[in-house]
Amino acid sequence: xxxxxxxxxxxxxxxxxxxxxxxxxxxxxxxxxxxxxxxxxxxxxxxxxxxxxxxxxxxxxxxxxxxxxxxxxxxxxxxxxxxxxxxxxxxxxxxxxxxxxxxxxxxxxxxxxxxxxxxxxxxxxxxxxxxxxxxxxxxxxxxxxxxxxxxxxxxxxxxxxxxxxxxxxxxxxxxxxxxxxxxxxxxxxxxxxxxxxxxxxxxxxxxxxxxxxxxxxxxxxxxxxxxxxxxxxxxxxxxxxxxxxxxxxxxxxxxxxxxxxxxxxxxxxxxxxxxxxxxxxxxxxxxxxxxxxxxxxxxxxxxxxxxxxxxxxxxxxxxxxxxxxxxxxxxxxxxxxxxxxxxxxxxxxxxxxxxxxxxxxxxxxxxxxxxxxxxxxxxxxxxxxxxxxxxxxxxxxxxxxxxxxxxxxxxxxxxxxxxxxxxxxxxxxxxxx
Numbered sequence: 001x002x003x004x005x006x007x008x009x010x011x012x013x014x015x016x017x018x019x020x021x022x023x024x025x026x027x028x029x030x031x032x033x034x035x036x037x038x039x040x041x042x043x044x045x046x047x048x049x050x051x052x053x054x055x056x057x058x059x060x061x062x063x064x065x066x067x068x069x070x071x072x073x074x075x076x077x078x079x080x081x082x083x084x085x086x087x088x089x090x091x092x093x094x095x096x097x098x099x100x101x102x103x104x105x106x107x108x109x110x111x112x113x114x115x116x117x118x119x120x121x122x123x124x125x126x127x128x129x130x131x132x133x134x135x136x137x138x139x140x141x142x143x144x145x146x147x148x149x150x151x152x153x154x155x156x157x158x159x160x161x162x163x164x165x166x167x168x169x170x171x172x173x174x175x176x177x178x179x180x181x182x183x184x185x186x187x188x189x190x191x192x193x194x195x196x197x198x199x200x201x202x203x204x205x206x207x208x209x210x211x212x213x214x215x216x217x218x219x220x221x222x223x224x225x226x227x228x229x230x231x232x233x234x235x236x237x238x239x240x241x242x243x244x245x246x247x248x249x250x251x252x253x254x255x256x257x258x259x260x261x262x263x264x265x266x267x268x269x270x271x272x273x274x275x276x277x278x279x280x281x282x283x284x285x286x287x288x289x290x291x292x293x294x295x296x297x298x299x300x301x302x303x304x305x306x307x308x309x310x311x312x313x314x315x316x317x318x319x320x321x322x323x324x325x326x327x328x329x330x331x332x333x334x335x336x337x338x339x340x341x342x343x344x345x346x347x348x349x350x351x352x353x354x355x356x357x358x359x360x361x362x363x364x365x366x367x368x369x370x371x372x373x374x375x376x377x378x379x380x381x382x383x384x385x386x387x388x389x390x391x392x393x394x395x396x397x398x399x400x401x402x403x404x405x406x407x408x409x410x411x412x413x414x415x416x417x418x419x420x421x422x423x424x425x426x427x428x429x430x431x432x433x
Contacts (some may be wrong), residue, residue: 001063001074007086010059010075012089017056020143022084022136029054035061036080036136047074059083081135088139089170097149099223100285101171103156103164104179106331107278108133110270110309111157114282117303121295122286123150124193133157138167151289152287156202159356161194164201176202177214177281178222182330200225214284216277233288235260235280242284246273248342251312251319257281261287263297269304271312271321273341275333315333315431317413321345323420324427327354329364333371335420340375347377350403350430351384352421361386369394378415381406384425400429 004010016021021031024046033050035058037045047058048066057073061080077083092099102112109131116127126145128137133155145152156167181196185289206213207228215222216233226232234240242260246253249267253275255264261283268279279300286296305311313320323335328429332354339347357364360420372380372394380394383403387396397403400421407430421427 001066001071001076003076004059004083007083010077010083010087011090013057013075015090016035018143018146020084020087020140021055022140024050024053024238026232027053027055030056032057032059034059034080034084036084037061043080050288063104064279076115084136084143085139085170088142089172091145092142092170092172095145095149095152097151098175098289099152099154099173100175100177101154101156101168101205102177102179103158103172103183104177104202105180105195105199105328106334107275108155108157109325110275110305110317111278111281112153113305114278114300114303115177115285116153117299118282118286118291119151119153119289119297120298120317122291123289124148125151125153127153128155131155131157134378135163135166138171161198162201163260164198165205167173168202168205171204172209173205174209174211175214175285176206176211177285178202178225179277179281180216180219180330181221196221196225198228212288214281214288216280226278233284235277235284237276240284242280242287244276244280245281246276248273251321251342253279254284254308255283257283266300268295268300269275270310272310272323272338274331275310298403313431315417316411318415320417320419320431322428322431323418324352324425325423327422329354329357329368332420335418336371336375337367339357339416339418340356340418346415348379348381348412348415349377349416350381350383350401350407350417350419350427352383352425352427355385355386355422355424357386362389366390379410383421385422400426403427404430404432 017032019031020034021027022034022036033055042059044062047060047064050058051070051073057076061077075410102108119125126149128141154171156164158164174280178199183201203225210230212231213229214233217240218236235242237245244255244257253268253270310326311322369392382394382396419427
């Protein structure tokens with residue numbers, strides 16, 4: 001067993017074996033296994049298993065009894081998580097390319113995917129895979145960036161103060177984007193002002209490191225939050241260097257540009273006008289880095305959402321908007337209002353409860369019901385969580401599987417159905433056979 005003397009020492013090993021894995025189930029031969037631990041797991045005990053599976057080295061922070069043949073492959077550090085983050089920072093410091101940090105209450109993953117698609121059409125671009133946007137995912141994303149990188153796009157999620165600040169310390173973004181600041185993770189942030197303060201930690205970093213911010217300049221609060229940042233690039237429906245408006249065409253979002261882009265329109269595979277700022281962000285960043293206009297257009301038009309994000313699906317002869325990856329009061333409001341605008345005769349709403357709202361949870365769910373009551377729907381189904389504690393005349397089920405059974409019994413055809421809810425409710429299950 002070797003006690004690691006420094007991150008520089010460890011980095012020399014990483015350069016020879018530049019793939020780090022924290023989950024033995026995903027391990028490939030030659031990867032470095034880095035053990036993490038938490039309240040309910042201890043990765044240290046899998047070190048020998050990782051080496052037997054082909055890991056080049058195993059990094060641990062608790063000494064383990066292992067076969068003597070592995071002694072020179074076991075690396076002991078003081079803290080596995082801190083080691084991961086320090087190694088990521090050391091790797092990040094080897095690059096002089098643009099690193100674009102993206103955060104926000106709603107739309108950050110879709111925006112990240114769109115930005116990465118646009119930049120990848122012209123540059124060798126590395127980005128966050130899936131939603132690996134936390135204290136483990138961000139450093140793993142950084143470590144996945146190879147020497148041929150020309151651009152890096154890093155998604156940063158947060159549910160408490162100082163979290164984005166900590167990511168910036170090792171991701172070191174020189175460009176940044178906050179999609180919006182809404183009612184999300186109120187349990188950790190306390191209020192919408194708390195959300196702005198937390199997300200604003202990205203802009204705080206850019207401000208002190210001479211970085212560039214991209215913003216939806218229609219949002220007054222984002223203009224305020226960028227005060228003191230050297231370069232701010234704005235886009236919007238009626239403000240900013242890039243301007244456009246949204247139109248729904250056969251259920252999909254069409255973006256029509258009125259200023260700042262030589263292309264007249266882009267026909268997307270996304271649903272909902274709430275995706276307009278996400279599209280504008282990708283176009284704006286593409287233009288800033290001089291991606292040719294036709295490449296920007298093609299990249300966005302070819303992007304198809306996955307993972308239950310703003311997907312328009314055919315299901316049993318019904319049109320389904322599946323947006324069940326996550327939900328908070330702000331994104332719920334946008335989704336419902338967008339669905340209400342849809343030109344369709346028979347609309348069915350299936351809404352799963354929202355998570356991490358703390359003491360405001362029942363109030364926020366009741367306000368959502370009040371919003372639903374403003375429109376005419378054929379059916380409304382509420383699922384799980386604090387919907388149970390609200391006053392309403394809608395159909396209620398305790399979980400998505402019960403809602404699925406009800407939906408199958410209805411044998412709907414030629415309906416338009418909205419399915420949305422927090423990740424923990426798993427509303428996509430209502431469509432499973």
